[in-house]
Amino acid sequence: MGALIAPATFLVGVIAYFVIFRVFDMNALTASGLAGLLIAGLFARRYSQFWDSVILGVSSRTSITLLLILLIVSLVSALIKQTGVSGGFVWLASSLGVSGGWFIAVTFIVVCAIAMSTGTSIGTMFTAFPIFYPAGVILGADPLLLAGAILSGALFGDNLAPISDSTIVSSSTQKYRNKEGSAEIGGVVRARAKYSLVAAGISAILFLVIGSLRSDEGGSTAQADVSGTPLSLIMLIPIAILLFVAFWKRDIFLAATIGLISGIALGLLTGLLSLSDVMSANEDGTPGGFLVAGIADILPLIGLGIVIFGIIGVLQQAGIFDLIVDAVAKSAFAKTPMGAEIAIGVGALATATIFAGVNGPSMIMFGPVADRIGAAAGLHPYRRANVMDCVTLGLGSVVPVVSSFLLIASLLTQGHDSAPVLSAPSIFLAAFYPLVLTLVILVAILTGWGRRFEGANGEERKTPLPARISDDELEASTRG
Numbered sequence: 001m002g003a004l005i006a007p008a009t010f011l012v013g014v015i016a017y018f019v020i021f022r023v024f025d026m027n028a029l030t031a032s033g034l035a036g037l038l039i040a041g042l043f044a045r046r047y048s049q050f051w052d053s054v055i056l057g058v059s060s061r062t063s064i065t066l067l068l069i070l071l072i073v074s075l076v077s078a079l080i081k082q083t084g085v086s087g088g089f090v091w092l093a094s095s096l097g098v099s100g101g102w103f104i105a106v107t108f109i110v111v112c113a114i115a116m117s118t119g120t121s122i123g124t125m126f127t128a129f130p131i132f133y134p135a136g137v138i139l140g141a142d143p144l145l146l147a148g149a150i151l152s153g154a155l156f157g158d159n160l161a162p163i164s165d166s167t168i169v170s171s172s173t174q175k176y177r178n179k180e181g182s183a184e185i186g187g188v189v190r191a192r193a194k195y196s197l198v199a200a201g202i203s204a205i206l207f208l209v210i211g212s213l214r215s216d217e218g219g220s221t222a223q224a225d226v227s228g229t230p231l232s233l234i235m236l237i238p239i240a241i242l243l244f245v246a247f248w249k250r251d252i253f254l255a256a257t258i259g260l261i262s263g264i265a266l267g268l269l270t271g272l273l274s275l276s277d278v279m280s281a282n283e284d285g286t287p288g289g290f291l292v293a294g295i296a297d298i299l300p301l302i303g304l305g306i307v308i309f310g311i312i313g314v315l316q317q318a319g320i321f322d323l324i325v326d327a328v329a330k331s332a333f334a335k336t337p338m339g340a341e342i343a344i345g346v347g348a349l350a351t352a353t354i355f356a357g358v359n360g361p362s363m364i365m366f367g368p369v370a371d372r373i374g375a376a377a378g379l380h381p382y383r384r385a386n387v388m389d390c391v392t393l394g395l396g397s398v399v400p401v402v403s404s405f406l407l408i409a410s411l412l413t414q415g416h417d418s419a420p421v422l423s424a425p426s427i428f429l430a431a432f433y434p435l436v437l438t439l440v441i442l443v444a445i446l447t448g449w450g451r452r453f454e455g456a457n458g459e460e461r462k463t464p465l466p467a468r469i470s471d472d473e474l475e476a477s478t479r480g
Helices: 002-020 025-045 045-056 061-082 084-097 100-118 121-138 141-161 166-174 185-214 230-249 253-270 292-316 320-329 338-355 360-374 381-395 406-411 423-428 432-449 471-479
Strands: none
Touching: 002 025, 002 338, 025 045, 025 292, 045 292, 045 471, 061 100, 061 166, 061 230, 061 253, 061 292, 084 100, 084 230, 084 381, 100 121, 100 141, 100 185, 100 230, 121 141, 121 406, 121 471, 141 166, 141 253, 141 381, 141 406, 141 423, 166 185, 166 381, 185 381, 185 432, 230 253, 230 320, 292 360, 292 432, 338 360, 338 381, 338 432, 360 381, 406 423
8 A cells, every 4th residue: 555655646746736736846746756755654564664665766776876877967967058058059040040930940950959968858948948939939930830849859859868867767777687787878879869860850841841831931020139159159069079978988977077077178268167157156155156056956856866766666665566567578468579669668658647748757667667578578778768768758748738848838938028828738739859759669669670689698689589498398399
């Protein structure tokens, strides 16, 4: 009983804050999850054993690795914001003089780049909407498609960026069976790129074609109130270095460290950063600088991650996950590679819906289940991670009514004199990238495109390893 009360209370909190109160705050979710654990503990048969399970979940290798990575990459994200990279992209887009459908397509591509740089979809939305949404409407872009393009670009970055929490979670929760460790982030991103880039390409074409049909290509004679400097585009260099190291060494700690050091050095040399921007003290005695700001920004997610891992620990020790996995794994359907992938996709979609589309925590919860189901079918950790992530960042992120992304997008269309306020359900139909990504990964599941199996040493194979034959089966076949 106690094991089910914790996630049930958390779910009630998610619905209450995101749907009823429309409060989009990680601290509120952390409070809901912690309240669930406190209440559930009172119903446990053995109170001390209940909290031992919580601690076991929080102190797992997966939990500690994830939390440390999130702390480190938050500094990179804060550096990108501090140096105004998004402003450089705004300058570039406005200098090209694009309008109407072209503005929508360019906005999608630009927001994709920003989200890839920062690795945060919600942070990108809060940055991009106030800049691109009112400006695009003034320049003749269709408001609904423009909002969909900004949301789509933010989700693309969250889906593919090596430093995004969803990429980190989807990788770290998928373990090898024939060697030590979890799926490397660089390898997962490399394998995922074909799905994400195909979906992004199709989405860009849709935004251009449909946007041109629905927009005023001439635009308004008024000029959008945008600002930015081309100098900040030079900060793409440390971003490129970070991405290169992540792909090359497949070590996010090393990549983030080198990206951070090179970014600070380049920012100081170009004047985009001052020493006080890195680390300082405000007049009221509070610490300043992007290093502190980055930690402050990520702490709510860290707190939520701790609570989620605690709930996972309780569910695991109570045998809930074992019951689910055994029921699915023992079915003939899930024993086939395609069946296992469908089971992972459906489970990821259901979990993302429960978590209001908040992808990181939902994959923290469902990741161990996907790991067990996929490994039973011999699927490589990269494949398991990508099926789960693409479904979660696809339809799972924009389920109408409960999606926090749609609600945030709707909220961010408010307060602009020159642009209309859009409802969350209406933006769903214009969010092309997550919808197309869902179709792309579905095609990959049904056709086997990109499917790989784990080899004897953890390497990728196009075919599964031969099934092992027990001594009894071998003796029986010899007699026959």
